[in-house]
Amino acid sequence: MKPMHCMRAAALVAAAAAVAALVSPAAAQIKIGSTLAQTGGASFLGDPEAKTLKMLVDEQNAKGGVIGQQIELVMYDDGADPNKARTFATRLVEDDEVTAVIAGSTTGATMAMIPVFEEAQIPFISLAGAVVIIDPVKTWVFKTPHTDAMACAKIFEDMQARGIAKVGMISGTGGFGKSMRGQCLKLAPQYGVEIVADETYGPKDADMTPQLTKIAATAGLQAVLNPGFGQGPAIVTRNFRQLGIKVPLYESHGVASKSYIKLAGEAANGVRLPAAALLIADKLPDSDPQKPVVVGYRDAYEKATGDPVSTFGGHAYDAFHMLIGAIERAGSTDPAAIRDQIEQTKGFMGTAGEVNMSPTDHLGLNLSAFRMLEIKDGDWTIVK
Amino acid sequence: MSELLQFLLSGLTVGAVYALVALGFTIIYNASGVVNFAQGEFVMIGGMTTVFLFDAGVPLFAAAVVAIIVTMLVGLALEKLAVEPTRGEASVVTLIIITIGASIFLRGVAQVVFDKQIHRFPSFSGDEPIVIGGATILPQSLWVIGGAAAIFAGLYFFFSRSLLGKAVLATANNRLAAKLVGINTIFVMAFSFAMSAAIGAIAGVLVTPITLTSYDAGIALALKGFAAAMLGGMGSPLGALVGGLLMGQIEAMTAGYISSEYKDAAAFIVILAVLFVMPRGIFGRRTIDRV
Numbered sequence: 001m002k003p004m005h006c007m008r009a010a011a012l013v014a015a016a017a018a019v020a021a022l023v024s025p026a027a028a029q030i031k032i033g034s035t036l037a038q039t040g041g042a043s044f045l046g047d048p049e050a051k052t053l054k055m056l057v058d059e060q061n062a063k064g065g066v067i068g069q070q071i072e073l074v075m076y077d078d079g080a081d082p083n084k085a086r087t088f089a090t091r092l093v094e095d096d097e098v099t100a101v102i103a104g105s106t107t108g109a110t111m112a113m114i115p116v117f118e119e120a121q122i123p124f125i126s127l128a129g130a131v132v133i134i135d136p137v138k139t140w141v142f143k144t145p146h147t148d149a150m151a152c153a154k155i156f157e158d159m160q161a162r163g164i165a166k167v168g169m170i171s172g173t174g175g176f177g178k179s180m181r182g183q184c185l186k187l188a189p190q191y192g193v194e195i196v197a198d199e200t201y202g203p204k205d206a207d208m209t210p211q212l213t214k215i216a217a218t219a220g221l222q223a224v225l226n227p228g229f230g231q232g233p234a235i236v237t238r239n240f241r242q243l244g245i246k247v248p249l250y251e252s253h254g255v256a257s258k259s260y261i262k263l264a265g266e267a268a269n270g271v272r273l274p275a276a277a278l279l280i281a282d283k284l285p286d287s288d289p290q291k292p293v294v295v296g297y298r299d300a301y302e303k304a305t306g307d308p309v310s311t312f313g314g315h316a317y318d319a320f321h322m323l324i325g326a327i328e329r330a331g332s333t334d335p336a337a338i339r340d341q342i343e344q345t346k347g348f349m350g351t352a353g354e355v356n357m358s359p360t361d362h363l364g365l366n367l368s369a370f371r372m373l374e375i376k377d378g379d380w381t382i383v384k
Numbered sequence: 385m386s387e388l389l390q391f392l393l394s395g396l397t398v399g400a401v402y403a404l405v406a407l408g409f410t411i412i413y414n415a416s417g418v419v420n421f422a423q424g425e426f427v428m429i430g431g432m433t434t435v436f437l438f439d440a441g442v443p444l445f446a447a448a449v450v451a452i453i454v455t456m457l458v459g460l461a462l463e464k465l466a467v468e469p470t471r472g473e474a475s476v477v478t479l480i481i482i483t484i485g486a487s488i489f490l491r492g493v494a495q496v497v498f499d500k501q502i503h504r505f506p507s508f509s510g511d512e513p514i515v516i517g518g519a520t521i522l523p524q525s526l527w528v529i530g531g532a533a534a535i536f537a538g539l540y541f542f543f544s545r546s547l548l549g550k551a552v553l554a555t556a557n558n559r560l561a562a563k564l565v566g567i568n569t570i571f572v573m574a575f576s577f578a579m580s581a582a583i584g585a586i587a588g589v590l591v592t593p594i595t596l597t598s599y600d601a602g603i604a605l606a607l608k609g610f611a612a613a614m615l616g617g618m619g620s621p622l623g624a625l626v627g628g629l630l631m632g633q634i635e636a637m638t639a640g641y642i643s644s645e646y647k648d649a650a651a652f653i654v655i656l657a658v659l660f661v662m663p664r665g666i667f668g669r670r671t672i673d674r675v
Binding site: 039040041043044047173199200201202204206207209210211213214217230231234235238241242243244259262263265266267 | 387390391393394395397398401495500501502503504511513520522591594595596598600601604636637639640644645647648
C-alpha cells in the first residue's frame with residue numbers, strides 16, 4: 001500500500017479504538033421520557049411542569065435514585081403542537097428507548113401521542129385536562145389532572161346550592177375550552193341546570209363584548225360560565241365588568257393561576273372557579289390531609305425556581321411520585337410491570353387530591369379533591 | 385337598540401386596533417412595495433418593552449416613550465442589516481421573505497429577552513366604562529381610536545404635503561430615477577423602517593391594555609392588520625383606517641347577530657369579495673404600467 005493509504009488506515013483504526021475505549025458500559029439507569037409545552041401559547045402549563053420534573057428527578061437521584069438506579073430524564077419541547085408531540089413520542093420510544101413517559105401538557109398533544117405509546121406498550125401518564133384521555137380507558141394511558149367533566153360537575157354543584165338554574169356559556173374554541181363546553185352541555189341536566197346561551201370566541205380575540213351582550217340579553221339569565229384558558233378568560237372577565245353584568249361569573253380551573261388575577265384586575269373579584277388545593281395551601285386547616293403535601297411541594301418549587309407555584313406543576317409532581325411508587329412496588333424496569341403497579345395506586349395523596357386508581361379508572365380522583373374558590377381582593381378564598 | 389349600539393362600539397374598539405396595526409404597513413409599502421410581515425413584531429416589541437419597564441418601576445409614559453425608541457432602533461437595525469445589503473436589487477418577493485424571516489427571529493429573541501407569559505399594563509385613564517345610550521365603551525378604546533386618527537392624519541399630510549413624503553413615494557416608484565433627482569434613497573429606506581416601527585410601537589402601547597400582549601401577540605395582529613390594509617388598499621392611510629374599522633364592524637355584527645363561531649370567517653369572506661371586485665382594495669392606488 002502507498003504510504004498515504006497506510007497513514008489513513010492507521011488513523012481510522014486509532015480513532016475507532018479511541019471511540020471504543022470511550023464507550024463504557026452504560027451505568028444502570030432508568031430512562032423516563034417527557035415532552036411538554038415548554039414554549040408557545042401553553043407554556044404556562046409546560047414550563048412549571050418541566051421545571052417540576054427536573055427538580056424532582058434531581059431530588060430523587062440525590063436520594064439514590066429508584067430501586068438502586070439513577071433516573072435519566074429525556075425531555076423535549078413540543079410547544080403544544082400535536083404533530084411535534086407525536087414526533088417526539090416516536091423518538092422517545094424508538095431512539096431513547098424510555099421505560100415510562102410523563103408528558104402531554106395539552107389535550108391535543110396527548111391525544112396525538114396515545115397511539116404511539118399504546119402500540120409500544122410504554123406506560124404514559126398525561127398532564128392534560130380533557131376526560132377523553134381516560135374515558136374510554138386505554139390500557140397504557142393514565143392522567144393526573146382533574147378532568148374538565150369534573151370541573152363542570154363541581155361548578156354545577158355550586159350553582160345548584162345557590163339556586164341557579166339558567167346559565168349562559170361563553171367558551172374558547174381551543175381544545176380545552178371546546179372539550180369542557182361539550183362536557184358541561186352533557187352534564188347540565190343532571191344538576192337541574194339549563195344552558196340558555198352558548199357563545200364562543202377565538203383564542204387570540206381581543207374583545208368579547210358582542211358575545212357577552214347577547215348572553216346578558218337572554219331572558220332569565222342567572223349565571224355565566226366561561227370554559228377556556230390563556231388570555232381569553234382574562235378578557236372575558238374584563239368585558240364582563242365593563243358591560244356591568246350583575247350575575248355571577250364562573251371560570252374553569254384553566255385560569256387557576258395568579259397571572260389570571262393580575263390580567264383581569266379588579267374585574268376578577270367575585271369570580272368563582274374550581275381549583276386544586278395547591279392554590280390555597282396556606283389557608284387549608286392543619287387537619288387537612290392534603291396540607292403537608294401541597295405546602296411541601298410549594299416550598300420546594302419556589303425555592304428551586306424562584307417562581308410562584310402553579311397547579312399545573314402540581315400535576316407533574318403527582319405523576320412523578322406515582323410513577324416512582326409504581327417502580328418501587330414493581331421492583332423492576334419492565335414497562336408492563338410498572339403499568340400494572342400504576343393501575344394499583346391506592347391512597348396516594350397528591351397535590352390534586354387522594355388518588356385511587358383501578359382498571360376502569362385511570363385518573364383516580366373524586367370531586368372532593370377539587371375545591372370551589374372565590375376571588376376576593378385579588379386573592380383566592382375557599383367557598384364554604 | 386342598546387344592543388346594536390353595543391355591537392357598534394365593540395366593533396369600533398376592535399376595528400381601531402386593526403386600523404392602528406394596518407397603518408403601520410403603509411410607509412414601508414409606499415417606500416419599496418414591500419409588505420413588512422415583521423410589522424406585528426414591532427407592535428409586540430412596543431407593548432412588551434413598555435410592560436417590562438413599567439413592571440420595573442418606570443412611570444408609564446416614560447416607559448412608553450422608551451419602548452417606542454427601542455422599537456425604532458429595532459426597525460432601523462432590521463433595515464440596515466437585512467434590507468440594505470440587498471442594495472435595491474432584490475425583488476419585492478425576496479424582501480418580503482426577508483421580513484418574514486425577521487419576524488420569526490424577533491419572536492424568538494423576544495421569548496428569551498422577555499418571557500413567555502401574557503402581560504398587561506394599566507389603562508391610561510382607568511377602566512371605568514363610559515356609558516353611551518345604554519352601551520359601554522372603555523376609555524382605553526377612545527385612546528386607541530384617537531391614536532389611529534392622529535396617526536392617519538399625520539401620514540396623510542406626510543404623503544400629500546411634505547417633500548420627504550413625496551420622496552418616499554418616488555423611491556418606490558422608480559429607485560434609479562429617484563436617485564437621479566437627488567433623493568437619498570438609503571436614507572428614505574432607513575427612515576421608512578424606523579417610522580413604521582414607531583407606528584407599530586405606538587399601536588402596541590395603546591392596544592395592550594385591551595388586547596393583552598405576549599411574545600407571540602404579533603402574529604394574530606399582523607394577520608388581521610394586513611387583511612385590513614389589503615381591504616382598504618395597501619399603502620393608503622385612509623384605506624388602512626377604513627379597512628380596519630370595517631373589519632372590526634363586520635366581526636362585531638357577525639358575532640352579535642349571526643354567531644360568534646363565524647365572525648372571523650365573515651370578515652375574511654368580505655375581504656375576498658372585495659378583492660375579487662377591486663383587487664387593489666377600496667382606496668388602493670391604481671397602478672399603471674407603461675408598455
